[in-house]
Amino acid sequence: MRIEESGNLAMDIQIVDETKQVPEAQIKLVTDILQFAGKELKLADDTEMSVTFVTNNRIQEINREYRDTDRATDVISFAIEEDPEGEGLPANFEELFDIPKNIGDLFVSPEKAAEQAKTYGHSYERELGYTMVHGFLHLNGYDHIHSEDEAQMIPLQETILDEFGLQR
Secondary structure, three states, X not given: OEEEEOOOOOOEEEEEEOOOOOOHHHHHHHHHHHHHHHHHOOOOOOOEEEEEEOOHHHHHHHHHHHHOOOOOOOEEEEEOOOOOOXXXXXXXXXXXXXXXXXXXXXXXXXXXXXXXXXXXXXXXXXXXXXXXXXXXXXXXXXXXXXXXXXXXXXXHHHHHHHHHOOOO
């Protein structure tokens, strides 16, 4: 398992490659696009998150266990959300104690991203970037279940991808 950290860049992104098959160039693409997206959302420089690359079988297990859906998917987001009831830690906990904000974890199947790139007729890099930005936006509270939420998330996602240079 290869673990890399991008501590010298703005966000602290931990990358774990459980597949042991993700090339350095793709890890760099992932780190670069997440850093870019973080700047677009104006996240604090010390924001933390992780990305774990897993097989289709492993992401299917995670999907089944946590989302009650028995199929492989491209990305699953586990956001570290504030307590909606207002109980527990204050919303500005990180600021009060001068610690970095951890926004959560992404689990990504490069195999599923490759399948989808082929299905949608664009490059693997475009699909991997799409998958990362999509999951990243979920970690930051964006969703697409309701049409009004989708109307915010999807255009922002496309803008980030386009400005980064991963147009369709």
